[in-house]
Amino acid sequence: MKSSYELAMERLAKSDPSAGKPLTPEQKGRLAEIDRVYQGKLAEREIFLKKQLDDAFVAQKADEIGKIQQQLVNEKARLAEEREEEKERVRSGR
Secondary structure (H helix, E strand, C coil): CCCHHHHHHHHHHHHCHHHHCCCCHHHHHHHHHHHHHHHHHHHHHHHHHHHHHHHHHHHCCHHHHHHHHHHHHHHHHHHHHHHHHHHHHHHHCC
16 A cells, blocks of 8 residues: 555656756756855855844844845845755746
8 A cells, every 4th residue: 555645656756757857967056056056145144144233133133134134035035045946947947
């Protein structure tokens, strides 16, 4: 007998046949490159915003601290979304 996981995976494969298609070496390389680029972008934004955050702490500006922390969260989410969109384009062959 098959487990419910195996049955679900079979149904998923039937609903989207391209999902199980293996990636080419070029696609794998491009996906790795996308990860490296976005890790760099994220590190750059974190360094910039953490410097601002440190300055706001020193100046004891509580309202700015909250804004900068929220901006950092938003930047991380935006970059993660951009990275996934770009990776999906590579996976789909576009």
